[in-house]
Amino acid sequence: MIPALGLLAGIVIGIVLKPDVPIWLQPYLPIAVIAALDAVFGAVRAVLDGIFDDKVFVVSFLSNVVVAAFIVYLGDQLGVGSQLSTGVIVVLGVRIFSNVAAIRRHLFSA
């Protein structure tokens, strides 16, 4: 419950403050969002599995974002930024879907 409220608070703060994103940071935003979603769904599944760990959650979120951004940065430097972005999105997308499938099995046993 508390993390859900935190998420909502973060969204409200973002909408109210409307912080300016520097141009150089903008290509990494979608990747960071995907990485964050992966961490969130992983955490929800871990809670349902009964093995949630707060440190693992934080570390997995941060490392997801940093590694995804680093891969895209590297791709940008090598001229294959969009391909590597696609790779990151595919890998994290597959994980998100299978995590969501596991969550669904827990909640609806379907």
Add this chain to the structure above:
Amino acid sequence: MTLINEMLTRPLDPSYAASAARRVAAGEPPHTSVGTVLVTLTAILIGLLLAVAAGSVRRDAPTAQGVRAELIDQITERRDVVEERSRAIAARQQEIAGLEAASLAGAGASLTARLQRLGIDTGSSAVEGPGLIVSLADRPGPADPEATGVDQGKVLSRDVFIVVNGLWQSGAEAISINGQRLTVRSPIRFAGAAILVNFRPISPPYEISAIGDPDQLPELFAQSVGGAYVKSLSDNFGIVTSVTAKDDISLPGATRVSIDRARPLGNGS
């Protein structure tokens, strides 16, 4: 395959299981609380990230639209200015012609005739006479999606000036393109997707009107390179062309004929 199996069968971060096993071994419950400060802070951070990402997309769109609208406004505004000044020039030229006629009234008919002759020769006077109208228009319908590079069905500046050269060659005495009279100082240029004549953009259909001998001009043009070129444009590229002889064509005078620096040879200081 190992990589794909790994990805599909074990999507949950293995460190969750590892730390749970460690806690169980230490005699603690396998999971920690969901509501710790660390988790809450991360949740706030993730929410902020989502809102910022969504906001940055939303905010960019109206800016781009605003810039586009502003540019379009500028284009129409400048075009209006050009139109207005061209009209002013035409009015002034008429005024000058009137004044000239008035001041020359006493000077004799030969001078007036000479002036008229010069006006026609340089293209500064509006003229009329029999002649030929060649019109070129882009191929109708959407551009061929299969075609790579340039759209072959589009009229290019080269097409226009080959036709113009063909007309001169066939004995045309005066030519105008979409109301832009050609003079000795008239370029036909290509700028982006537009054709410029006398530095003014013109838009399709391109109507090239030429005054010349009604008995010879159509025939000579049909035989010239220009005539063959017009035919090949419509046969090969689907460009809509037509060549019409007319008994009475009137061409406007050119708005830009002044020469400031060039002097007659041998008359220098």
